[in-house]
Amino acid sequence: MINRRQLLATVPPLLGGCAALPPVPPEGLAAGEQRPWRLGGERMWVWLPPDYTRRAERWPLVVFLHGSGERGTELDKVKVHGPPMWVARGTAYPCLLVSPQLEEGARWEPERLHRLLGALQSHLHADRRRCVATGLSLGGHGVWNWASAHPGDLAAIAPVCGYGDPAAVAAMRGVPVRAYHGAVDPVVPLARQQACVDALLAAGGRATLTIYPGVGHDAWTPAYQDPDLMPWLLAQHRT
Template sequence: MTMNRRQLLLTTPALAAPLLSACAAVPPTPPDGLAAGEQRPWALGGERMWVSLPPEYAQKRERWPLLVFLHGSGERGTDLEKVKVHGPPSWAAQGVNQQLIIVSPQLEDGAQWDPERLHQLLAALQARLHIDPERCLGTGLSLGGYGVWQWAYTYPRDLAAIAPVCGFGHPGKVAAMRSVPVRGYHGDQDTAVPLAPHIASIEALRAAGGTASLTIYPGVGHDSWTPAYRDPELIPWLLAQKRA
């Protein structure tokens, strides 16, 4: 009887372990359309996004942490360039030496961030990119700040931590994400998204046994994302997070 390679591995455990280990040890090759050390537009499962891979993506065997950035209402539409204006997708243009994969999807005009859609996007990304499933992170501003809170308490096992900027969650639902640390940011003069609901979300999460902090910028309005994404402690904090 002739056996193919798969049958041989299944019937010969002593051979399977070292061979499968050797395959896993090979550094990943970026998918078509992407390149290590560059931020490029990409389409996956009907979603349009920017993807930035670390410079050493194709050189290291270890899986990388993932940061998903959710933009605000002003960046919705079909012009993907607008998504790069603020936050993590702008880091690549600034030469920030990132040690994580950054994915920045774009919403259609009038759309809202939907936790189910984000859950499916995360699964698709994990299937295509060399991502550490224990170190998937979320951040977003304004509409995206609200979206990342929703995602975290709807699918708390998706994310290791979130960093919402001028957004807020539902205080009555955040107990579901008590295992997801939060590092929030908000301006105390924000009239577009008031500060009070964000404080209430943080306090409710703490009361439920979660870990949460909120940096409040005195005299800053809705544009709290500018100082927030320049916080020198943000990236180290993100890199230190791992799903409980």
């Protein structure tokens, strides 16, 4: 008896120009659930929307990068803030959400993230034109550096209490930015992210910076409750 995976493999020769069938989740993942997953040595949480197996269209992909406090081997720590936390609480985002974890002491390196994105695009039913990234603190620094080093990877970024290299952001002027920061952040001073936003605007890019008066380093609590953030990310397309 032919199973569904074998049937999908026969679709091109059998159906020719007919519409593609909905995808089958990779082993270990399920539609409508956020599950732990390993891919190419990377450990992560992956959320697949409930309609993943019911529609053939490709999905936008959101990559979330955690902060320094969530590094290590306990994957549950990745769900303490941001989008993976909201999924754990019942939010059903209409996108693929991937939340990898760093080893203790590691940092988000652009080349590693570039390779991870390529692997995700090969295994998940992702729209390559609608891959975006967001991250907080160390993760906010990671998304700035990723977009600067590989601007063709991402349709947009949303760094929270992060920073990058103002001298490098001109390379990502085609990547729109929606940034967030606490006005009195003692860990990553507001001026560091403001300098990146200013440099990007000066280079002809698009960027906004939401500043929370009286807020310190924890800009992620209000940022990830911004009702416009996720719709904005999911509306972006890489040209």
